[in-house]
Amino acid sequence: MDTTFWWLVALAYLCGSVPFAKIVGKMYGIDIQKHGSGNIGFANTVRVLGWKAGFMVLPGDVLKGTAPTLLATKYLDTNLVMIVALFAILGHIFPIWLKFKGGKGIATGLGVTLVINPVIGCLAPAVYLVSFYFFRKSAPSSITAAWSLPLFCLALYPKYTYFYLVLAFVTVWTHRNNIRVMLSERAQSG
Incomplete structure (x- = not known):
């Protein structure tokens, strides 16, 4: 290099x-x-x-x-x-x-995605918005959108799948506290 x-x-x-x-x-x-x-x-x-x-x-x-x-x-x-x-x-x-x-x-990841693969870059916000409509919270919507990326890539652009898997795991890691809170809320309500 x-x-x-x-x-x-x-x-x-x-x-x-x-x-x-x-x-x-x-x-x-x-x-x-x-x-x-x-x-x-x-x-x-x-x-x-x-x-x-x-x-x-x-x-x-x-x-x-x-x-x-x-x-x-x-x-x-x-x-x-x-x-x-x-x-x-x-x-x-x-x-x-x-x-x-x-x-x-999340937003910086969107910027990256818009350059690497503009089609996927347009699909991800759509997934986020649909998820937000149902969840009414940013964290689960961001996680859903992030995990949609490798799935879209697997179907449409396989060579990018590993990169978007890494981004999905990074997204889960950055949302780890949100995930704990969501699991705690779910346990208390159920």
Whole structure:
């Protein structure tokens, strides 16, 4: 591997680390990490600051995945592009600027997906929205959308299946506390 790959990995991580929710929160006089779930992402921004602020964060979080992944496609083969893309998502989850405490990587993952496979990138939000209609919560909707990706790939674009399996597992991991709460609520109600 040449140095271009490593520069792109570093750039992707740093792009992913830009805390748009934290920046927008400061514009509102709120530290987003001290409210709601504490995550620096779209869902917590909407929960704490409302839809307008959320829609200020969303394009930035998507772009954090799109920009470095798109740049990587100019210089690297598909397998290496997927590694660069993963580092953009990891930058959002573990931002260096915020002591490695970030978001869950969903919007940044969408940005990555829109570059790697635009068809899948359009299907994932549709699955999220349908799931949200039924669940009325972001966490199970995000998990459902993430697990739909490898299934769509298996049917339509098999060469991307492993990458999207990794993203699905990352999504489960970032939502592990939400999963515990959902299981606890279910046990108490049943």
